[in-house]
Amino acid sequence: MVKIGADEYVLRALRARASGFRLKDTAPAEILRAVERVAAGEPILSPSVTHQLIARIGDTDVNARRQHARAQLARLSEREREVAMTVGQGRSNAEISGELFMSVPTVKQHVSHVLTKLDLNNRTQIALLAHDAGLADTA
Secondary structure: OOOOOHHHHHHHHHHHOOOOOOOOOOHHHHHHHHHHHOOOOEEEEEEHHHHHHHHHHHHHHHHHHHHHHHHHHHHOOOHHHHHHHHHHHOOHHHHHHHHHHHOHHHHHHHHHHHHHHOOOOOOHHHHHHHHHHHOOOOO
């Protein structure tokens, strides 16, 4: 038998269109009020369940952004990715030039290619994409 975590029970119940979910340690009077409120059409969740769902949705959003950003960066050449990551770290063209051992005009060319390939408008958008990918913090 597979053990199911509490948050999985909540998700299953909500997917099955449950109008409420109270944990078993809820006081009997609160359960009665919850049943009355659900019967009146108001959805009810235990506060800890609400916190778990909010955290899970936040994690899902972060993971979705991370996956999208990494898929975008995968479209770049290795060198373009390196330039994008250093842009994400806030490096100037001159700093990138020294760090990656290329001329400043070559850095500018790579930045232009990144902008074009990913349909971005500026370095800030490159930095945000690198941050969303979770790769800009590696210095």
